[in-house]
Structures are given as structure tokens and as C-alpha cells.
Amino acid sequence: MFSKLTQWLDTRRRDRALRTYAIDDALWKATLDGLPFLSWLAPADLQRLRDMTSLFIAQKEFSTAHELELTDAITVAIAVQACLPVLNLGLSLYRGWVGVIVYPGEFVIRKTIEDEDGVVHEVEHDASGEAWEGGPVILSWEDAQITDGADAYNVVIHEFAHKIDMVTGEADGHPPLFRKLHAPLDAAQWADVFDHAYDQFCARVDAVPDRRWARFERDSLIDPYASDHPSEFFAVCSEALFVKPREFEAEYPELYRLLARYYRQDPAHVGALDGTNPHP
Structure with missing residues (x-):
């Protein structure tokens, strides 16, 4: 009885999220037009991807830095690319964290590293993306829009692959x-x-x-x-x-x-x- 009740509640929450975070048809078309590598998906899979994108947006908290305006176009473009790898695995692989932070362009990462001699160094380097174990995914919006180059570059898929890799601990x-x-x-x-x-x-x-x-x-x-x-x-x-x-x-x-x-x-x-x- 309890399992049926839980399933019913989960279905209600899912349906509510799909209604609340439904993606406008025009925005969905514009998003797909900007992501040509999604063209291999069958219509039924694209619909599943659209639904999963809405559920992802419902579960995560998007924010921006350096006065970048957070728009629906930014949110949907990042969310759909994040959902593509888990389309047939499930959003449960992204549990345990909520934050997606978007910078206008590259940002500075500061890290403490220890060299082979045991000496600790403070280093800085520019980054287009960063995934923290148990924490947020940080992305450069400028880089997230590079989707039709000659190479296989995709910063969103890259960082969310790290998140999948981190499910059982350190990547x-x-x-x-x-x-x-x-x-x-x-x-x-x-x-x-x-x-x-x-x-x-x-x-x-x-x-x-x-x-x-x-x-x-x-x-x-x-x-x-x-x-x-x-x-x-x-x-x-x-x-x-x-x-x-x-x-x-x-x-x-x-x-x-x-x-x-x-x-x-x-x-x-x-x-x-x-x-x-x-x-x-």
C-alpha cells in the first residue's frame, strides 16, 4: 500500500513540475536549432528529453555571476545538454546537489596542490567549466554556446559527465x-x-x-x-x-x-x- 502511495505522490509531483516548468514551443525549437547534434534523436526521444529538461529545471537552482542576466534561453540550453547524457539513465544520477552557476565567460579557479616534493602551492587558472563533488556545476555561458564547431567540444556535457563520474565518490x-x-x-x-x-x-x-x-x-x-x-x-x-x-x-x-x-x-x-x- 505504501509503495503505491509513494508512486502516486511521485507521479503527482512529476506532473506538477511538467506543468509549472513547461518549455514554450518557440523556445524549444530555438534551443534545438542551436544544438545541431540533437538531430539524431527520434521524435519520441526528443519529447522525453523535453520532459526531462523541465524536470531538471524544477529540481535545480540556476544563478548567474558578474551581472549576467539569467534568461529562459540560458536555462533551457544548459538544462537540455545536461539531460542528454542521462536520457536513458535517469535524473537520479544528478541527485545530492542543486546549484548551476553561469558566468558570462571564463572564470578563475584557485586551487591548492601539493607537488612531488610535498611542497604546497596556490595556483590560479582560467576555466570554462567546473564540477564540484557534492556541490554546484559552474559554466561559462560563452563556452556553453560553442555547439557547432569542427571539434567535439561541449563544456556542458563535459562537466555533467564529471557529475556522473562523481556519483560514487571522487571522479x-x-x-x-x-x-x-x-x-x-x-x-x-x-x-x-x-x-x-x-x-x-x-x-x-x-x-x-x-x-x-x-x-x-x-x-x-x-x-x-x-x-x-x-x-x-x-x-x-x-x-x-x-x-x-x-x-x-x-x-x-x-x-x-x-x-x-x-x-x-x-x-x-x-x-x-x-x-x-x-x-x-
């Missing part, structure tokens, strides 16, 4: 696997493919001579920054999966299949989900 490139969603994929299979691909990519980056670095950085589908840490490799590859799926599958077919199975989406339509419907 390490090994996101949570759920038996009902990911079977028969398991942690050993993930490590076998992902860790091997990461090691190969790092070796490739390390082998680039200084004189050819600028060209490599320009031509590489995967940003060399991905070699910094397995968590960055996961986030950058997640960008590639959704933004440049055909190119990603062509260059990294095994890695593409792994991430397609994880996200339960097949943007390149290559049957990467082991024969299952690419739109579960």
Missing part, C-alpha cells in the same frame, strides 16, 4: 554501473577497454614532438587535455560520443561501443548496444 573515469541498466557490462569490462584506451591515448600524446604539438592539438578529435587524468578522458570522450558520434566511432570504435553501452544511446546508429534498440 576517476570509472562511472557507476547499475545492473538493471548496464548488464552485462561490468567493472572489469569497463576497465579492460577504458583503461587500455586511456593508456594508449596518453602514449600518443606523449609521443608528439614539440614542433608538431599545435597541429596535433588542432587535428585531434579528442582534446589532448584528456590525457591529464582518467576522469578528464571520460568527460572528453563523452563530449565526442554526443557531439561528433560518427567521427568518434570511426576513430575509436571499441571506446565508442563502450560509452554507447554505458549511456544506452547510439548516436552514430552503428548498433553499438549489442543488438538492442538504440533508443531504449
Whole structure:
């Protein structure tokens, strides 16, 4: 009886949120027009994505910095890109935090790091996005609008991939696997493919001579920054999966299949989900 009551209450809350945070047709069309990589989705999936976007907006608190005006266009554009990776996994992966902070452009991050000799340094660097474990996602609106470039860059997908990676603790490139969603994929299979691909990519980056670095950085589908840490490799590859799926599958077919199975989406339509419907 209690489970039925809980289900009924959840349905009521969901329906209320969909009504309260409904996205205007004109705004939805304008948002899709500005995000060409969503064109692979079937109409039914786009409707599910629209509903999930409304629910995401209902659950999160958007704010801005440096006098940037928070508009519906900003909110919806960021929310829909955040929801794309979890379209077939569920918004529960984004539980435990509420804040999305949007800056007009890049912002400064200050960190304390300890070097190999144990000396602590205070460092600053410009960033277009940052995801905090248990805390907010911070984004540059200028960068969030870069959605149709020649590379696979997408700061929103990148930072929300970090959030997924952080569900079970510190981001390490090994996101949570759920038996009902990911079977028969398991942690050993993930490590076998992902860790091997990461090691190969790092070796490739390390082998680039200084004189050819600028060209490599320009031509590489995967940003060399991905070699910094397995968590960055996961986030950058997640960008590639959704933004440049055909190119990603062509260059990294095994890695593409792994991430397609994880996200339960097949943007390149290559049957990467082991024969299952690419739109579960």
C-alpha cells in the first residue's frame, strides 16, 4: 500500500513540475536549432528529453555571476545538454546537489596542490567549466554556446559527465554501473577497454614532438587535455560520443561501443548496444 502511495505522490509531483516548468514551443525549437547534434534523436526521444529538461529545471537552482542576466534561453540550453547524457539513465544520477552557476565567460579557479616534493602551492587558472563533488556545476555561458564547431567540444556535457563520474565518490573515469541498466557490462569490462584506451591515448600524446604539438592539438578529435587524468578522458570522450558520434566511432570504435553501452544511446546508429534498440 505504501509503495503505491509513494508512486502516486511521485507521479503527482512529476506532473506538477511538467506543468509549472513547461518549455514554450518557440523556445524549444530555438534551443534545438542551436544544438545541431540533437538531430539524431527520434521524435519520441526528443519529447522525453523535453520532459526531462523541465524536470531538471524544477529540481535545480540556476544563478548567474558578474551581472549576467539569467534568461529562459540560458536555462533551457544548459538544462537540455545536461539531460542528454542521462536520457536513458535517469535524473537520479544528478541527485545530492542543486546549484548551476553561469558566468558570462571564463572564470578563475584557485586551487591548492601539493607537488612531488610535498611542497604546497596556490595556483590560479582560467576555466570554462567546473564540477564540484557534492556541490554546484559552474559554466561559462560563452563556452556553453560553442555547439557547432569542427571539434567535439561541449563544456556542458563535459562537466555533467564529471557529475556522473562523481556519483560514487571522487571522479576517476570509472562511472557507476547499475545492473538493471548496464548488464552485462561490468567493472572489469569497463576497465579492460577504458583503461587500455586511456593508456594508449596518453602514449600518443606523449609521443608528439614539440614542433608538431599545435597541429596535433588542432587535428585531434579528442582534446589532448584528456590525457591529464582518467576522469578528464571520460568527460572528453563523452563530449565526442554526443557531439561528433560518427567521427568518434570511426576513430575509436571499441571506446565508442563502450560509452554507447554505458549511456544506452547510439548516436552514430552503428548498433553499438549489442543488438538492442538504440533508443531504449
